[in-house]
Amino acid sequence: MLRKLLAATTLISVGMISTASAETITMWVRSGIGDSFKEVVKAYNSGHENKVEMTEVPFSELVQKYATAIAGGQAPDALSLDLIYTPAFAAADQLEDLTDWAKALPYFNSLSPSHVKLGTYEKKIYGLPLSVETSIFAWNKDLYKKAGLDPEKAPKTWDEITANAEKIRALGGDTYGFYFSGGGCGGCMIFTFTPLTWGAGADILSADGKTATLDTPEMRKAVDIYRNLVAKDTVPAGSASDNGVNFLSFTNGKIGQQSLGAFAIGALVTQHPEINFGVTLIPGVDGKPSSFAGGDNFVITKGTPKLSAVKEFLEFTYSLEGQKIMAKYGSLPTRGDIADQVLEGLDPRLKVGIEAIAVAKTPYTLQFNDLINSSNGPWATFINAAIYGDDVDGAFSNAQSEMQSIIDAAQ
Amino acid sequence: MTTSGIQTTMSRRRPRRNPGWRGLLYIAPAMGLVTLFFVLPVLFTVWMSLHKWPLLGAPKWSGFGNYIRMFQDQRFFSALGFTAYYTIIVTIAIFAVAFPLAIFVEKQRPLVSAYRTVIFLPVVVGLASASLLWVWLANVDSGLFGPLFEMLGLTTGRLNLLAKFDTAFLTIVAMVVWKIAGFTMIILLTGLQAIPQELTEAARIDGARRWQRFRYLTLPLMRRTMALALILSVTGSILAFDQFYIMTSGGPQNKMISVVYYIFNQSFVSFNLGYGAALSIALLAILVAISVMQLWLLKVGDERP
Numbered sequence: 001m002l003r004k005l006l007a008a009t010t011l012i013s014v015g016m017i018s019t020a021s022a023e024t025i026t027m028w029v030r031s032g033i034g035d036s037f038k039e040v041v042k043a044y045n046s047g048h049e050n051k052v053e054m055t056e057v058p059f060s061e062l063v064q065k066y067a068t069a070i071a072g073g074q075a076p077d078a079l080s081l082d083l084i085y086t087p088a089f090a091a092a093d094q095l096e097d098l099t100d101w102a103k104a105l106p107y108f109n110s111l112s113p114s115h116v117k118l119g120t121y122e123k124k125i126y127g128l129p130l131s132v133e134t135s136i137f138a139w140n141k142d143l144y145k146k147a148g149l150d151p152e153k154a155p156k157t158w159d160e161i162t163a164n165a166e167k168i169r170a171l172g173g174d175t176y177g178f179y180f181s182g183g184g185c186g187g188c189m190i191f192t193f194t195p196l197t198w199g200a201g202a203d204i205l206s207a208d209g210k211t212a213t214l215d216t217p218e219m220r221k222a223v224d225i226y227r228n229l230v231a232k233d234t235v236p237a238g239s240a241s242d243n244g245v246n247f248l249s250f251t252n253g254k255i256g257q258q259s260l261g262a263f264a265i266g267a268l269v270t271q272h273p274e275i276n277f278g279v280t281l282i283p284g285v286d287g288k289p290s291s292f293a294g295g296d297n298f299v300i301t302k303g304t305p306k307l308s309a310v311k312e313f314l315e316f317t318y319s320l321e322g323q324k325i326m327a328k329y330g331s332l333p334t335r336g337d338i339a340d341q342v343l344e345g346l347d348p349r350l351k352v353g354i355e356a357i358a359v360a361k362t363p364y365t366l367q368f369n370d371l372i373n374s375s376n377g378p379w380a381t382f383i384n385a386a387i388y389g390d391d392v393d394g395a396f397s398n399a400q401s402e403m404q405s406i407i408d409a410a411q
Numbered sequence: 412m413t414t415s416g417i418q419t420t421m422s423r424r425r426p427r428r429n430p431g432w433r434g435l436l437y438i439a440p441a442m443g444l445v446t447l448f449f450v451l452p453v454l455f456t457v458w459m460s461l462h463k464w465p466l467l468g469a470p471k472w473s474g475f476g477n478y479i480r481m482f483q484d485q486r487f488f489s490a491l492g493f494t495a496y497y498t499i500i501v502t503i504a505i506f507a508v509a510f511p512l513a514i515f516v517e518k519q520r521p522l523v524s525a526y527r528t529v530i531f532l533p534v535v536v537g538l539a540s541a542s543l544l545w546v547w548l549a550n551v552d553s554g555l556f557g558p559l560f561e562m563l564g565l566t567t568g569r570l571n572l573l574a575k576f577d578t579a580f581l582t583i584v585a586m587v588v589w590k591i592a593g594f595t596m597i598i599l600l601t602g603l604q605a606i607p608q609e610l611t612e613a614a615r616i617d618g619a620r621r622w623q624r625f626r627y628l629t630l631p632l633m634r635r636t637m638a639l640a641l642i643l644s645v646t647g648s649i650l651a652f653d654q655f656y657i658m659t660s661g662g663p664q665n666k667m668i669s670v671v672y673y674i675f676n677q678s679f680v681s682f683n684l685g686y687g688a689a690l691s692i693a694l695l696a697i698l699v700a701i702s703v704m705q706l707w708l709l710k711v712g713d714e715r716p
Contacts, residue, residue: 064679092467240574
């Protein structure tokens with residue numbers, strides 16, 4: 001009943017809108033991906049007859065909000081969907097098939113391959129790359145200098161990072177050496193923390209995604225490194241309950257070092273020019289670096305009446321102008337063919353983000369929300385229990401068995 | 412004679428039958444609303460609970476599968492356990508604060524309406540806004556409590572209230588008492604004011620002391636009011652969700668997942684609407700049972716006041 005009513009209202013409003021010549025596309029974007037998308041929308045709206053109306057949704061709630069909106073017939077025309085969710089929504093038959101149009105794009109073959117791969121389900125393309133980011137390690141050069149460290153020397157191992165963190169903490173007051181969102185932000189930690197184990201060749205899931213392999217010597221080492229950083233008081237107390245809201249604490253200028261994303265480089269460069277920072281790859285527990293290749297896919301809700309307007313907008317973001325705006329605010333170029341042109345004249349630190357792609361991984365599982373991103377999921381709980389709790393062994397065994405049971409229940 | 416006899420019986424019967432129909436007519440709008448917005452949704456929930464019902468895609472009949480799963484679901488039972496623990500603690504805390512406040516503001520004294528207003532003010536703040544406010548108050552870096560405790564010398568260094576179960580739980584209980592006690596106070600106040608002055612005076616003349624008057628006069632006469640306040644408080648606490656969702660996202664290491672939070676997670680994070688519906692029905696049954704039990708314990712049905 002409610003559904004019919006909603007559908008009827010949507011139909012009526014759609015009918016009213018389509019009588020006008022210019023169309024307004026509604027689009028959702030998750031919070032925490034920086035300003036690149038906002039800026040590209042702004043540029044598009046000022047130069048085109050069609051308009052994009054953007055709504056920012058908290059990243060931890062985007063999936064359920066979108067799923068509920070689809071069920072209620074009120075879904076936006078398109079959205080910027082965390083790429084790891086594309087297979088799940090495509091499998092549920094909720095996305096528009098873009099295969100023919102995508103393959104006709106002259107630059108289709110140079111679009112970020114991992115995005116296209118995750119956007120493809122049963123040989124049809126449902127999602128195309130919108131933003132690309134990798135996780136990187138950033139340090140505050142001013143604080144390095146104050147602490148008597150060489151501000152130009154990027155740390156290569158976690159021993160170095162820990163020693164530097166202690167020296168920065170010794171400056172006293174509310175200056176701290178390190179930061180992470182340790183209070184149940186699964187998304188933040190899969191992005192910044194798992195590279196420690198990936199670099200050393202371990203992973204939290206088996207390659208087919210059907211076995212949880214959390215309890216490895218590498219993960220135990222990684223947990224010890226973070227526990228040690230906390231024990232030495234180099235991390236602000238707020239970290240233990242930060243569910244991701246303060247992920248960008250580095251921007252306050254009082255954090256010496258933090259693992260961040262390429263989006264944060266954009267945010268720092270454009271909004272916090274006062275912070276003098278360097279970036280490098282995130283070292284693994286044995287020193288070999290790794291990274292998380294993430295970002296968003298552009299997906300279109302199945303059956304939207306504004307398909308052509310949506311496509312026009314996407315083509316704009318793929319143009320050199322669009323790519324340049326996106327890159328300026330931290331989204332790495334999605335088109336490989338013009339990447340050099342796009343990055344020309346932009347902040348050189350973004351190049352580290354590009355380098356990271358070569359060593360980066362993206363986990364593939366249909367249960368990503370349940371396993372990793374949900375703030376009550378096993379991964380988020382594990383992070384808090386293992387790093388801040390008293391029973392590390394218990395944290396490992398609980399999370400390992402809960403992850404496995406979630407995977408098994410979904411088979 | 413005979414006709415008039417028939418007439419009298421008819422005229423006697425008509426007024427008796429009419430009020431019945433008229434009464435039904437009067438309550439029809441209310442019944443209609445209750446049916447539309449309560450009975451039908453509950454029936455629909457029951458229907459959903461008998462299916463494997465994903466948020467996206469087609470539902471599939473599963474009979475009592477969801478209910479069987481419920482009885483083997485450890486996490487559901489720990490959510491029930493936590494909710495019971497929370498309900499008991501918070502209800503005691505609310506009454507412990509609200510009762511003295513009600514007695515305090517009942518007597519006519521200077522500024523009494525100002526006191527009543529001030530105590531009642533937090534009630535009109537939405538629970539979500541109140542939770543957000545307290546998240547800020549409890550924030551370890553930029554909030555109030557952490558730096559304040561440090562300044563007063565109660566803690567060495569900053570204490571992150573929301574990082575450990577005990578302190579986070581205390582913070583939430585304090586927030587709820589601050590927010591709800593005023594409402595309970597008003598309910599209890601109406602009960603106190605309904606006690607006739609003569610009874611208190613008579614008791615005083617009989618030589619009853621203050622405590623005796625409270626124990627043998629005030630408390631028994633307030634049974635109905637207390638039942639109302641208790642049921643509202645217990646029901647509200649069992650349905651608690653906002654404060655845990657907003658203030659601690661389920662608490663350090665999922666130790667603060669209330670039943671409603673768990674239902675929300677099952678329905679909208681794991682997308683098992685059918686299972687969520689089954690849990691909701693179970694919760695409804697529990698709530699009805701508890702309310703009936705409370706009414707029976709407080710003997711509200713009795714004719715004697």
